[in-house]
Amino acid sequence: MGIIRASKLGFDYIKYHDDSEDPEKINAIKGVDFDVEKGQFIAVLGHNGSGKSTLAKHINALLVPTRGTMYVDGVNTSEEEELWKVRQKAGMVFQNPDNQIIGTVVEEDVGFGPENLGVETEDIWHRVDDALAKVGMLGFRDRSPNRLSGGQKQRVAIASVVAMHPECIVLDEPTAMLDPNGRREVLECVRELNQKEGITVILITHYMEEVVFADNVIVMDRGQIVMRGTPRAIFSRVDELKHYGLAVPQVTELACELKQSGVDLPDGILTIDELVEALC
Amino acid sequence: MLIELKDVSYTYGKDTVYEVNALNHINLGIDEGEFIGIIGHTGSGKSTLIQHLNGLIKPTSGQILFDGSDIWEDGYNLRELRTHVGLVFQYPENQLFETDVITDVMFGPKNKGLSKDQCEERAKEALKQVGIPENFYKVSPFDLSGGQKRRVAMAGVLAMDPQVLILDEPTAGLDPAGRDEILGQIKYLHDKRGITIILVSHSMEDVAVYAKRLLVINDGRIAFDGSPKQVFTHYRELEQMGLAAPQVTYIMHRLHEKGLTVDLTATTVEEARRSILLALSMKKSGGTEEGGGSPWVK
Numbered sequence: 001m002g003i004i005r006a007s008k009l010g011f012d013y014i015k016y017h018d019d020s021e022d023p024e025k026i027n028a029i030k031g032v033d034f035d036v037e038k039g040q041f042i043a044v045l046g047h048n049g050s051g052k053s054t055l056a057k058h059i060n061a062l063l064v065p066t067r068g069t070m071y072v073d074g075v076n077t078s079e080e081e082e083l084w085k086v087r088q089k090a091g092m093v094f095q096n097p098d099n100q101i102i103g104t105v106v107e108e109d110v111g112f113g114p115e116n117l118g119v120e121t122e123d124i125w126h127r128v129d130d131a132l133a134k135v136g137m138l139g140f141r142d143r144s145p146n147r148l149s150g151g152q153k154q155r156v157a158i159a160s161v162v163a164m165h166p167e168c169i170v171l172d173e174p175t176a177m178l179d180p181n182g183r184r185e186v187l188e189c190v191r192e193l194n195q196k197e198g199i200t201v202i203l204i205t206h207y208m209e210e211v212v213f214a215d216n217v218i219v220m221d222r223g224q225i226v227m228r229g230t231p232r233a234i235f236s237r238v239d240e241l242k243h244y245g246l247a248v249p250q251v252t253e254l255a256c257e258l259k260q261s262g263v264d265l266p267d268g269i270l271t272i273d274e275l276v277e278a279l280c
Numbered sequence: 281m282l283i284e285l286k287d288v289s290y291t292y293g294k295d296t297v298y299e300v301n302a303l304n305h306i307n308l309g310i311d312e313g314e315f316i317g318i319i320g321h322t323g324s325g326k327s328t329l330i331q332h333l334n335g336l337i338k339p340t341s342g343q344i345l346f347d348g349s350d351i352w353e354d355g356y357n358l359r360e361l362r363t364h365v366g367l368v369f370q371y372p373e374n375q376l377f378e379t380d381v382i383t384d385v386m387f388g389p390k391n392k393g394l395s396k397d398q399c400e401e402r403a404k405e406a407l408k409q410v411g412i413p414e415n416f417y418k419v420s421p422f423d424l425s426g427g428q429k430r431r432v433a434m435a436g437v438l439a440m441d442p443q444v445l446i447l448d449e450p451t452a453g454l455d456p457a458g459r460d461e462i463l464g465q466i467k468y469l470h471d472k473r474g475i476t477i478i479l480v481s482h483s484m485e486d487v488a489v490y491a492k493r494l495l496v497i498n499d500g501r502i503a504f505d506g507s508p509k510q511v512f513t514h515y516r517e518l519e520q521m522g523l524a525a526p527q528v529t530y531i532m533h534r535l536h537e538k539g540l541t542v543d544l545t546a547t548t549v550e551e552a553r554r555s556i557l558l559a560l561s562m563k564k565s566g567g568t569e570e571g572g573g574s575p576w577v578k
Contacts, residue, residue, distance in 0.1 A: 047455040048426055095453065149322055176453045179322045179482045181522035206455050209527070245457035250485060250527035250549055257553045263560065272531050279556070280538035 002035040003073050003167055003200050004059055004090075009033070010067030011054055011223075028054045030223040031068065036202070038167070041194045043211040043231070044204045046220035047245035052204050055220065059170045059202060060090040073167050088117060091161030095173040097153030098146075106148075106156055107132070107141040113164040124163075131163035132156075134197065135189050151182025155189050162193065168200040169193065175207060183207070208235075208249045212270045219244060236268030251275050281345075282444065282476060283310040283333055283365075288342035290328055290500075302328040304500040306342070310478070312443070315470050317491030317508065318480045321522035325500040326480055330446050333478070334365035363392055366442035370449050372433030376421040381412065381432050384421050388440045399439075406435040409473075410465055427458035431465070438469070444476040445469065451486065459483075463490055485526045488512065488547035496521065509545040528552045535559075 011029040029051050036042055046052040057063040058070045061077040070077045073089045091113075094100050103109030110128045119127065132138045135155040140148065145156060154174050161169055171190065175183040187210055194201045203210065211217055217234045219227035221244045227234055234241070235248050238256045248256070255269035255278075269275050290303040302325045310316065310333075320326040331337040332344055335351050335358045344351050351361055369375065378384035385403040394402065407417070410431040416424070421432055430450065437445065447466065451459040467490055469475045481487050487494055487508060494511045496504040498521045504511045512518070515525035515533070526547050535542050535556065540563065543555040 047457050173453065179522065180484075180524045181321055206453075245455060247456035251531060254528065254531065254549050254552050254556075257549065258556060261553065261557055263557070272527065272534055275531060276534045276538060279535060279560070280540060 003038040004034070004036040004202070005071040006032055006034050006055075006058065006065075006068065008068035009055075009058065009065045009070055011058070011063060012066045028223050029058075029065075032223075032225055034218065034225065034228075036168075036200060038200055039194070039198045040215045041191070041201045041213065042203070043214035043217045044202060044220060045206075045208075045211065045217060045246055050220040050244075051223040052220045053172055054223075056092070056170050056172050056202060056204055059168070060092050061086040062092070084117070088164050089166055090168045090170060091164055091166040093154065093157050093161060093169065093171045093174050095176045097150055097157060097177070100157050100160075101145045101153060104144060105141075106137065106143050106145055109145060109156060110159045110163050113160055117164060127163040127165070128159075131159040134162055134193060135159045149182060150178045151185035154178065154182070154186045158186070158189060158193070162197075162199075166199065168202065170202045170204075172204045173206065174203075175205065175210065183210075208247055208252075211235075212249065219246070221245075231270055232268035234268075235270060281309045282312045282347060284308070284343075284345040285332065286343040286345070288332060288339045288344060290325075290332070290337060291340045292328075294340060302500050303332075303339070306500075306502060308495075308502065308505075310444075310476065312476055313470075313474055315467075315477045315490065315492045316479065317487030317494045318478065318497060319482070319484065319487060319494065319523055320497035324497045324521075326497045327448060328500075329497060330367065330448060330478065330480060333444070333446060334362050334367050336367070363388075363440045364442055365444040365446065366437035366440055368434055368437050368445065368447045368450060370452060372436075372450075373421075373426065373429035376429060376433055376436075379420060380418045381407070381421050381424075382417040384432060385435045385439050388436055392440065402439045402441065403435070406438040407432070409438055409469065410435045411461070427454055427461065430454070430462065434462075434465075442475065444478065446478040446480075448480045449482060450479070451481070451483065459486070466490070484512070484524055485528075485548075488526045488528075496523070508547055512547050513545060 009029055009032045012025055012027050015024045015026055044052045058065060059072060061083055064078045072086050075082045075085050077086050101109050103112060107128050110131050111124050114124045114127045132141055135158050137155050137159060145153060175186050190201055191213060193199045212231050214231055217231050218225055235252045238248050241248055251272055252269055255265050255275050259265045265278050285306050285308040288303055288306040292300045292302055318326050332339060338352055346361055376384055382403050385406055386399040389399040389402045412431055421429060450462050463486060466477055470477045479491060491508055494508045495502055496511060504514060512525040512529045515529050518525060528547055528549060532542050532544050532546050532552060536544055540559045542559045546552045546555050
């Protein structure tokens, strides 16, 4: 049994219109099943409005299913008394770094989570040190967060989650507002947490280059999972991805086009190395 | 020359401990009808630079000319300048505020002193240009999707009928389809309406495809100014500046190192495809272009 397990998960919400009496019922998620093994790195793709953020919010019980169930490390997220447990097990990092930092000093921000969990003061300091070290921000502990770059802010946000000692981190487009440097910083940090600390990672992104390192990829469309598999398997289905409003990395697209022009290449080329190797 | 910057410098918090030189002696000329991409890492000074172009920031020293006149001369009408040079900020959808779409877009022309009918006409035209259909006119802007909101916000600037449109990362946070849509519309405004475009972007792939001229800002200076092809050949220096070239550039250089004679200036997938096919066929036919030509190039 996996660490995150959704079975027949559905989520509806009611939308009220100004001009009509009848509210509209919208199925944001339509019966999704998935099972994530501990320590995996999962990427979730899908165009805007495909339901991927809604699904992600179920993992730390910001939303609870209206149909079906969601279990995180054996805990049913629908049980209200388990709420704190779920949020400790699964932390979330959002797109805009400015919307999730609350402390006036970096270390204060990182300490906020464990403090809320009722951790002993002494232990909070250990956790803050440890979490900042893991994201490479220890040198910034007494800085004001608003003087950090976007990539640094996101790493502080990640440290704040790490300090809660989670089993799993959900990142909802954490690099969308960053420049290439910041993007690289954040991604390296997330990969390291996954590989060294064994933290399960769910990464929602629009940048296909970030998906290449995932163990598995899930593609969502209209509230359903429409594709799943390894990055290589997913990216060899270029036309299908385009149909769902997604793009592939330039190197994969190039390989695909060369193949269509008659060059003998393997399917699903993901990295520059692979393409160069195959061509030369 | 439409916009000219002469030795422009700008210092934030001058004479305080927080003094930062954001721009250092910038000289730049922008002609009518250009499509310029601006890249630079966060904090490089690119946002400061574009805010000079419509007089939102006054340079600490130096001169800014629009259509030959100094915009900081006494009596210069800055309000009018801002209707000629439209600036679409990052996340412009955060600036929507009216109760319905059409009223929001009419706000700009209304401030310009046009009659209600004229405002409405302008607004409809602008909304059409960004692909927002009529049945959305009376919808609250807050009920729209992210991409739609952004297009409505762009329409708000377009309704002023600007000669120059500056866009600060217009595709941030959009999915690939939304990205293509917005960029396609910007290209349309440039090609069909002749609007001068200045596009600030973090996506090297996007500027490579759309911009005709690329400025690289680093440490408040213009580090490179040339066609995307020329600029991306300096990819190693770009990396030092916290930037990168499109993935294709790296592929071409690696192939070249391995002995395949490909075009190193290719920056788009299509260019790369042609060049690689040509190189492969030449390799096959023994390094010359004669004898069989290139069976793969269509």
